[in-house]
Amino acid sequence: xxxxxxxxxxxxxxxxxxxxxxxxxxxxxxxxxxxxxxxxxxxxxxxxxxxxxxxxxxxxxxxxxxxxxxxxxxxxxxxxxxxxxxxxxxxxxxxxxxxxxxxxxxxxxxxxxxxxxxxxxxxxxxxxxxxxxxxxxxxxxxxxxxxxxxxxxxxxxxxxxxxxxxxxxxxxxxxxxxxxxxxxxxxxxxxxxxxxxxxxxxxxxxxxxxxxxxxxxxxxxxxxxxxxxxxxxxxxxxxxxxxxxxxxxxxxxxxxxxxxxxxxxxxxxxxxxxxxxxxxxxxxxxxxxxxxxxxxxxxxxxxxxxxxxxxxxxxxxxx
Numbered sequence: 001x002x003x004x005x006x007x008x009x010x011x012x013x014x015x016x017x018x019x020x021x022x023x024x025x026x027x028x029x030x031x032x033x034x035x036x037x038x039x040x041x042x043x044x045x046x047x048x049x050x051x052x053x054x055x056x057x058x059x060x061x062x063x064x065x066x067x068x069x070x071x072x073x074x075x076x077x078x079x080x081x082x083x084x085x086x087x088x089x090x091x092x093x094x095x096x097x098x099x100x101x102x103x104x105x106x107x108x109x110x111x112x113x114x115x116x117x118x119x120x121x122x123x124x125x126x127x128x129x130x131x132x133x134x135x136x137x138x139x140x141x142x143x144x145x146x147x148x149x150x151x152x153x154x155x156x157x158x159x160x161x162x163x164x165x166x167x168x169x170x171x172x173x174x175x176x177x178x179x180x181x182x183x184x185x186x187x188x189x190x191x192x193x194x195x196x197x198x199x200x201x202x203x204x205x206x207x208x209x210x211x212x213x214x215x216x217x218x219x220x221x222x223x224x225x226x227x228x229x230x231x232x233x234x235x236x237x238x239x240x241x242x243x244x245x246x247x248x249x250x251x252x253x254x255x256x257x258x259x260x261x262x263x264x265x266x267x268x269x270x271x272x273x274x275x276x277x278x279x280x281x282x283x284x285x286x287x288x289x290x291x292x293x294x295x296x297x298x299x300x301x302x303x304x305x306x307x308x309x310x311x312x313x314x315x316x317x318x319x
Contacts, residue, residue: 001105002085004032004174007078009071010092014043016219019127020092021052021059023217029101032088035081036061037074072186072194075170079180087177094171095123097215104174107209110150114206115175115199117167119145120218132214137166148211153203154261161203162267165196172216179206183252193245200249204258243275273299 006024010017024034036049036059046063053059060081068074071091079087086108088101100118107116121129137145140160160166167173183201186194246268253260260268277299284292 001029001031001102002108003083004029004086004088004101004105005078005082005084005177006032006034006088006090007075007082008034008036008090008092009039009074009078010036010041010045010049011039011067011071012041012043012045013092014041014045014048016093016095017045017048018052019095020090021048023095023098024090025052025056026098027096027101028098029105032058032101033083034059035078037078038063039071039074040064040067070188070191072188072190076185076188079177079185082177085177086174087180088174089170091169091171093219094169095127095217095219096171097213097217099213100215101174103211103213103215107148107150107211108174108176110207110209112207113150113176113209114153114179114202115167115173116209116211117173118211118216119214120169120172120216121214123217123219125219127217127219129217133168133218134212136164136168140164140166145210146212148209148213150207150209153206153208154264156208157200157203158261158264161196161200162264162271165193165199167195167199169216169218170195171218175202187245187248190245190248193242196242197245197248201252204253204256204260241275241278243272243279246272246275 008020008024013020021034021036024032034056036053038045038049038061040063049061049063053061062081075089078089086105088104090096104116104118107113120133122131122133123129134145137160140163179202180198183198186198188194190197250260250265250268252258277296280292280295280297280299282292283289283295286292
């Protein structure tokens, strides 16, 4: 099996860092390099990283002189440093089963695979597993995600990825470096959803593989990105909604002459219209009433605007 480059981006996750590094070092597939990127942490992350690097020659580490402000900058930096064809971005607050690499490497034996990923467990702050993420895809297809599959990328986009990010955790993914870089890597201008955009681009002309085995432990804690952006409108509209990401995906496909099925185009426009209305609500609630109302009205001229959605908008304005 080929060698793998494991990238561990870290910022102030000292309390989880040893568990993460140990889960990498205990993989049944041992042919890998490990690149740890610390984004100017203010906790004792550096001491932990240096202690592991001193014991294992496969570990290289780099400490930033300032905080980049974006995990996606660290992603691109790490991928550029990677020496191997296959890359695993192992987020520093997650962990994995020992068979993670072995199983996902086996999936990469199928031709044309851009990325392979596994089901993820839901893990809390004290490393207790509280179910898995299959419930996240059940309303899209309850049966498919109960089994392993290999699927054409555009079919996967049309059925799943255009609706929501059905690959919710990068730690569950093993991808090809050259394909990642060929689509421009992660978009550093997006604070969130850049992973989603990257998967969309990579799969628009390639194939995806999935295993239903929950080999990745996706940790949910109070400082995690998903905790900060779930269940409410955040302090800035840009951090909450996905309209900008969807517009970038449509533009990318036009520039690359990638044919998007009509159903994908329609669904993308539908969600962009929802996003426009949500932006209007955010601006209205923030005191930008004229601009907010204009955004809500503009949403009515896009596909997907319905009376039900209008009722939600009106209810939102009345809050």
